[in-house]
Amino acid sequence: MQWETVIGLEVHAQLATKSKIFSGASTAYGAAPNTQACNVDLAFPGVLPVLNREAVNCALKFGVAVGAEIGKRSVFARKNYFYPDLPKGYQISQFELPIVGKGELTVELESGESKVIGITRAHLEEDAGKSLHEDFHGLSGIDLNRAGTPLLEIVSEPDMRSIKEAVAYARKIHQLVVYLGICDGNMQEGSFRVDANLSIRPYGQEAFGTRTELKNINSFRFLERALNYELERQIDVVEGGGRIVQETRLYDADKDETRSMRSKEEANDYRYFPDPDLLPVEIDESLLEQIRDEMPELPTAKLQRFIQTYALGEKEANALTASRPLADYFEAVVNAGGETKIAANWVTMELGGALNKAGLNLANSPVSPEQMGGLLKRIADKTISGKIAKQVFEAIWNGEGDADTVIKAKGLKQITDTGAMEPIVDEIIANNPKQVEQFRAGKEKLLGFFVGQVMKATRGKANPEQVNELLLKKLKA
């Protein structure tokens, strides 16, 4: 039997606000336990939630970016369940009237094709606290710093038909929320979490199969592995004559498997109802207009512009627009005088490699875009060769000043004066009579040997084209 995979994803993006969604407590990551949980987060009697304007703006930015219908009037609801890291006994979320309605996202696939994935909705909600199940004399420890942190839950349609599509969609949503500046995207810290719904059905069948929900996935690599495992498991169950049970399964990265957490039969009656502590949120047209005006250039538009404006290939442009800081850095290099093709190469390869090796990112790059532009200008005007440029780059990296300073201080200026080059070439020809003879007998490959000798003698400073020309002239004379 040929099985078709059906996947839908729920993404929880932690919104990049300073304070919580309903209280003035800080959302900063990594604080000492329970130092950022105020009386609203702790559900003290008599406290009231007040909605954070910035959380609303973040949700609207996302909605506009995916061309969604915006809920002009959205309502917060209580989702009731008992768990110790949820002090109120309910999570404030949105149910019937979410702030962001139907939208869509175009995802580029590895094959070069693209596919439109439907977004069902995106709603605002608060995060819960954290339970630590290490042993405290048979008890669990609760840290409520995270309680009340604003989340945007982004729900996709079950539109993905392969694991690759699901991973591509998740990456695209990640890129988008980071571009929009509404989420820091840090998956290790839990700022971006993915839950996946997967089911299988025989090819050609229209009705969906029973799905399972996978939780606890904190990287794209794990998403792929969890889905692979779950797909195999479901096929095994069905082909072995069994039935898939609708349930939530936890992904265990260490064992690379999914395990049943709870079946839907026993729980999940959340008894949603509108939260009487919060009034409906009304979005007026002027706010939406402002959000649209302030919308940054989105990844797909930037990619197209990079290809057209800078005459880059799709692969280069893709690499450069993968993140906004990288794209901004590249444009700053070009503005500082770097030729686009060379700049693309240097930013992604040389700088990217060096940053990677040093464990740094662009924000704390020792080489500024202006310095990089200055360096590339000297390659373009042939002051230095590409090879010497790497040496100059290293010096700039080490804080020895900008390109011109380094070139001057180290005497790296390319020798373009044939008069200065000629005695060196003559000497090398005189010192290698055997090779000269072989060359003249037709072994023209030896030209490379002579070029190498000249480069060595000039410590790489000779202009390679001129060396070639001069050597040929002398050898063929």
Next chain:
Amino acid sequence: MSLDRSDIEKIAHLARMAVDEDRIEGYATDLSNILGLVAQMDDVETDDVTPMAHPLHMAQRLRVDEVTEVNRREDFQAIAPKVESDLYLVPKVIE
């Protein structure tokens, strides 16, 4: 709509309430009567009425995104039943 024994048991479980066995029938009757009372509204024509999420005809006020709360962990934990390593301790909920 009328509720039977199993509905009452389920509701009680969801609310984490212990209910005396011999009072379940009585609750079922009382709650069914309340639902019957509310069900009278099904007869009202509501096609042109916007569902109301809140009895106040006002929109939610929004707050500026600023940190206004200070750390008051000491105060809060002073009244907690059990605290260790700055954490609130609770009975284990998973095996």
